[in-house]
Amino acid sequence: MKTVGLTVLAVAAGAIGWSGNPLTLPLAFGFPALWANSPSRIASGIMSAGYFLAASRGLPQGVVSYFGSGIAEGLALWLGASIAFVAVHAVLWTSRPGRGRAVRYAVAAVLMSVPPFGIVGWAHPITAAGIVFPGWGWWGLAAAAIGLLAMTTKVWPIATLVLAGAFAWSAATWTNPNLPDGWIGVDTEFGGERGKYAGFSQHRETIAAVNAAAAQGQKVVVLPEGAAGVWTPTVERLWLHELKGVGLTVIAGAILIEGQGYDNVMLEISGERMRILYRQRMPVPVSMWLPWSAPGGGSGGARAHFFANSIVDLAGQRIAPLICYEQLLIWPVLQSNTYDPDLILATGNGWWSGHTNITAVQRAAALAWARLFETPVVFAFNR
Structure with a gap:
């Protein structure tokens, strides 16, 4: 009993x-x-x-x-x-x-x-x-x-x-962390399907949302995990062309295919350049990272960069990136906070979560860590 x-x-x-x-x-x-x-x-x-x-x-x-x-x-x-x-x-x-x-x-x-x-x-x-x-x-x-x-x-x-x-x-005395001036996270509702990534029409819609944020005076727009789809030279030329002269920086999730595997990444995109801002430390086991493959990934799965790039620099600020699954774990956020970040970026792609509470739990966990360290947090999720 x-x-x-x-x-x-x-x-x-x-x-x-x-x-x-x-x-x-x-x-x-x-x-x-x-x-x-x-x-x-x-x-x-x-x-x-x-x-x-x-x-x-x-x-x-x-x-x-x-x-x-x-x-x-x-x-x-x-x-x-x-x-x-x-x-x-x-x-x-x-x-x-x-x-x-x-x-x-x-x-x-x-x-x-x-x-x-x-x-x-x-x-x-x-x-x-x-x-x-x-x-x-x-x-x-x-x-x-x-x-x-x-x-x-x-x-x-x-x-x-x-x-x-x-x-x-x-x-x-509860209050949510304030967003830094000029930063905004844009949620999307593109849905999804396993093995399917952003097509041309989705890119156009996403770029339109980015331009709308720029028109409101925003300087940095954060997009969800996978918002830029599979990153190719063609996709890169499209984004660089559309952002040229806009005076805006976009942080977008993308898939970067290299060899037999791929990296789940955050990209920094502007009208002048693109650079890889962050490579995910812990992709979702089984659906993305294949535990039975080589330690770093490969064999068609996502690579896990366990303790790498825990902090990134952007516009003079230290950024703690957390992509989707990482928001549920302990070591990624604590590792990043050893560097006293100025901002947490919490992105995700929850199309598969349906009517469950998975993305809500991710947000709650990330918000809890942000409140502990009094660090502003920017969310961007696709549903």
Whole structure:
């Protein structure tokens, strides 16, 4: 009965906490207490599965939409993605209370933050640090980590009250980060299809939206992941020609094919030049990055640049880029924030997510990190 009760609470924490509303993220702070109070190792695994599967409940439908497959494939990938999270927390669970239990949870939290386990490390409770301790930066991250560890000890009721009080103050004074002057993110609704990229008509529509932003006085326009499609010399000439004399910089997502694989990139485009601004560190496993291929990618899949180009420079500003899946993970955003960025660029292409909450969860996670470090964030998503 205790296992059933804890699992129900874990499912609620996962489902409500990761609903896509940033103000519900702190419910994830309850997970360590549920883990610590599990009556057995098997129970901790069941409870962990309930939390993770509830938090990622949009994945099966997203898989069906992306691959055009049946629900069985979607359920298989959903369950497969949970294995790392469940295994790490079940193996490190201990029945002995005290400092050792807190240390074991700390190890689990770190393992789920960095590769290889961190590659599927979404729904990490530490993501809520920016909601509970906005503006505290690294001190807020440390405070959240201490709070999570305290939740595994006998003082968890006190830790709950402290965290709840901090959250109440944060919620009462909540404000979204301001956009920097002259910057704007443009959302699109082009939809999509696996293996299909921007055609000529889409390019024309996107360029028209960019010119409309320029007419309003914007200086930098951020477009979603994949907005510029497969980048070719012909596409480059089109964009350079259309932006010539406009006095505008466009940051657009694109696919850059090289050899047997490709890079998912952000491009900086103006009327004078184009340059590769960023190569994605962690593309979506299986659908983009193929774990069974060479470590850097290839074999037709996207390359993963795990710890590369964590910060980029644009117009004298340090930019922290996060493309789609990276917004759900821990190490990309923390790696970028070690360089004290002036701005976060959070882009995505969520056509495949349908009516699920996947893109809303991505936005909430990115916003939480932006609030933690008091860093402006520019969003641009395609639906």
